[in-house]
Amino acid sequence: MRINRPNFRLSRRLIVPVLFALGAFIFYIRNPYFVLFYEGDIAQRPIPMPELVCVILAFCFALAALPRIYFWETFGEQRCRYTALVGALVAIVIPSIVYLFVRVPDKALPRGVTSLPILGNVIVAASLAIIFFVFLGAVAGGLAWIGSIFFIVDLQARNVAVEWLPFTWTFIDNGGDIHFDYSWHWLWLVVMPTIALIVAYKTRLVPFWGRHRL
Numbered sequence: 422m423r424i425n426r427p428n429f430r431l432s433r434r435l436i437v438p439v440l441f442a443l444g445a446f447i448f449y450i451r452n453p454y455f456v457l458f459y460e461g462d463i464a465q466r467p468i469p470m471p472e473l474v475c476v477i478l479a480f481c482f483a484l485a486a487l488p489r490i491y492f493w494e495t496f497g498e499q500r501c502r503y504t505a506l507v508g509a510l511v512a513i514v515i516p517s518i519v520y521l522f523v524r525v526p527d528k529a530l531p532r533g534v535t536s537l538p539i540l541g542n543v544i545v546a547a548s549l550a551i552i553f554f555v556f557l558g559a560v561a562g563g564l565a566w567i568g569s570i571f572f573i574v575d576l577q578a579r580n581v582a583v584e585w586l587p588f589t590w591t592f593i594d595n596g597g598d599i600h601f602d603y604s605w606h607w608l609w610l611v612v613m614p615t616i617a618l619i620v621a622y623k624t625r626l627v628p629f630w631g632r633h634r635l
Contacts (some may be wrong), residue, residue: 486509
């Protein structure tokens with residue numbers, strides 16, 4: 422059977438994340454500059470509302486890109502691979518574009534600090550969602566994604582190998598010398614979406630357990 426375009430129709434598994442995303446957007450509209458602070462043992466990890474909203478949006482788009490009927494995708498034509506690739510690309514690109522429009526303006530931040538590198542966090546979060554969904558399925562993959570996001574943010578707040586983590590934009594405390602890291606983590610920014618797109622193309626976004634059950 423042929424599928425000519427990505428299927429983004431609302432299904433039961435999307436109701437909760439979509440409602441969550443809508444709630445986050447409403448909160449953002451009312452509090453565009455609201456910042457959460459994840460308290461760690463050593464430092465704080467600020468979480469601007471635009472970052473939180475766009476990361477949730479990335480999760481929703483990645484979930485929506487999953488095929489509704491695994492049989493079609495597993496035994497479908499080559500076009501199904503392109504469908505999956507486009508779906509994964511949309512899940513990465515759309516939240517990234519949204520972030521560019523809603524990000525905290527640099528003039529509202531301390532001098533020299535920019536919120537633009539958070540774009541990399543959104544791209545990595547979307548890529549992680551695609552990879553987890555393919556390897557673990559919608560439910561287990563979603564839980565693994567949430568756990569990984571919290572784990573990364575917690576490591577940032579604990580100042581554990583901050584320069585090697587996928588996310589940026591956190592305080593760093595070097596023995597009382599506190600500074601702010603807003604650098605681009607280019608390695609993750611290039612590797613993660615590349616892996617996600619390759620996985621989407623190769624697997625057609627069909628979870629491994631879904632293929633084994635056919």
